[in-house]
Amino acid sequence: MSALINFENISRLGGPELTELIEFYEQAETSELFAAANAVREKYYGKKVYFRGLIEFSSYCKNDCYYCGIRCGNKKAVRYRLGHDEIMDCCARGHQLGFRTFVLQSGEDLYYTDDMMCDIVSDIKRGFPDCAVTLSLGEKTKETYKRYFEAGADRYLLRHETATDEHYRQLHPPQMSLENRKQCLYDLKEIGFQVGAGFMVGSPYQTSANLAADLLFLRELEPHMVGIGPFVPHRDTIFANESTGSVKLTLVMLALIRLMLPKVLIPATTALGTVDVKGREKGLKAGANVVMPNLSPVVHRRDYSLYDNKICTGEEAAECLACLSRRIKSAGYDPDFSRGDFITCGEQFAVGRQADF
Numbered sequence: 368m369s370a371l372i373n374f375e376n377i378s379r380l381g382g383p384e385l386t387e388l389i390e391f392y393e394q395a396e397t398s399e400l401f402a403a404a405n406a407v408r409e410k411y412y413g414k415k416v417y418f419r420g421l422i423e424f425s426s427y428c429k430n431d432c433y434y435c436g437i438r439c440g441n442k443k444a445v446r447y448r449l450g451h452d453e454i455m456d457c458c459a460r461g462h463q464l465g466f467r468t469f470v471l472q473s474g475e476d477l478y479y480t481d482d483m484m485c486d487i488v489s490d491i492k493r494g495f496p497d498c499a500v501t502l503s504l505g506e507k508t509k510e511t512y513k514r515y516f517e518a519g520a521d522r523y524l525l526r527h528e529t530a531t532d533e534h535y536r537q538l539h540p541p542q543m544s545l546e547n548r549k550q551c552l553y554d555l556k557e558i559g560f561q562v563g564a565g566f567m568v569g570s571p572y573q574t575s576a577n578l579a580a581d582l583l584f585l586r587e588l589e590p591h592m593v594g595i596g597p598f599v600p601h602r603d604t605i606f607a608n609e610s611t612g613s614v615k616l617t618l619v620m621l622a623l624i625r626l627m628l629p630k631v632l633i634p635a636t637t638a639l640g641t642v643d644v645k646g647r648e649k650g651l652k653a654g655a656n657v658v659m660p661n662l663s664p665v666v667h668r669r670d671y672s673l674y675d676n677k678i679c680t681g682e683e684a685a686e687c688l689a690c691l692s693r694r695i696k697s698a699g700y701d702p703d704f705s706r707g708d709f710i711t712c713g714e715q716f717a718v719g720r721q722a723d724f
């Protein structure tokens with residue numbers, strides 16, 4: 368095993384070796400791994416932690432992902448949606464607070480036509496020209512993605528959830544496919560978005576070989592952002608009694624992703640902060656460099672309920688922001704309110720990752 372723990376090698380390892388590495392770190396001391404990941408992040412981004420304002424604008428969803436609290440089959444879920452002006456108000460508030468990236472996320476809600484979404488995006492870009500707009504609205508056609516891009520959207524988050532077909536089928540109903548999800552990611556990249564993929568750690572039936580396949584998929588896709596967080600059960604899903612994903616394994620995966628894709632933007636997610644009070648700080652120390660405090664109206668926060676016990680559902684945006692900034696500073700990092708784009712887009716691919724170590 369010791370021959371494998373050469374961090375420079377990670378970009379060259381195959382599936383079986385990555386599986387072994389993941390299993391090794393699941394048991395072993397991780398301080399060396401986290402320090403190496405932290406050093407790589409510091410090389411490119413220093414101590415900066417980028418802030419993104421998250422607007423969860425609709426809890427309606429046409430999909431029935433087995434793990435998710437807002438899946439269409441959950442009749443107990445409280446549904447809400449924000450109109451154009453309410454979304455603009457969230458952005459105005461966010462802009463006043465200093466945010467220069469807005470992340471618009473929702474279930475797959477067909478109420479918002481392409482025309483409506485494009486109006487929202489172009490109005491945000493017109494109203495706040497110094498801001499980046501990130502969308503996270505699920506699987507759409509390439510045409511629709513193109514329209515979003517032409518309206519001014521800069522980035523798109525679409526977690527692949529798992530890169531293994533069989534595992535994908537264990538987490539999703541038969542109408543959904545990994546093939547389509549991956550195609551969406553390739554389409555988004557081709558159109559010119561900064562693209563984010565990602566997955567849950569510890570989702571039901573997940574094996575370490577599945578996690579290794581996730582790393583290999585990320586290496587192939589070369590996304591600009593990777594969002595990972597522990598799986599957290601939701602009481603009104605068939606996975607209600609499954610166990611929560613491990614914090615340690617989530618941090619190990621986060622560190623391995625940082626080592627594999629040195630310049631990638633990685634959030635310390637709310638799910639990580641939900642399962643461990645210091646989860647987000649630990650995420651930063653393992654190589655994450657983004658946080659996404661909530662700008663959604665407080666009255667709706669609890670209803671964007673993907674999993675149980677989600678944190679930060681009670682405070683106003685300003686309180687949330689102050690609390691998170693304080694935590695980040697005391698962990699030794701610098702909150703940064705610039706757009707926080709992926710550095711030198713394209714260069715990473717031309718130069719080659721191995722040279723980066």
Ligand code: SAH
Nearest residue numbers: 434435473474475504505526598599673674
């Ligand atoms: N409809 C959008 C947004 C989905 S919600 C889309 O399809 O991309 C954002 C992410 O939350 C999902 O991609 C999933 O990885 C995560 N998520 C959903 N349910 C979860 C749970 N029970 N535990 C942890 N993360 C969950």
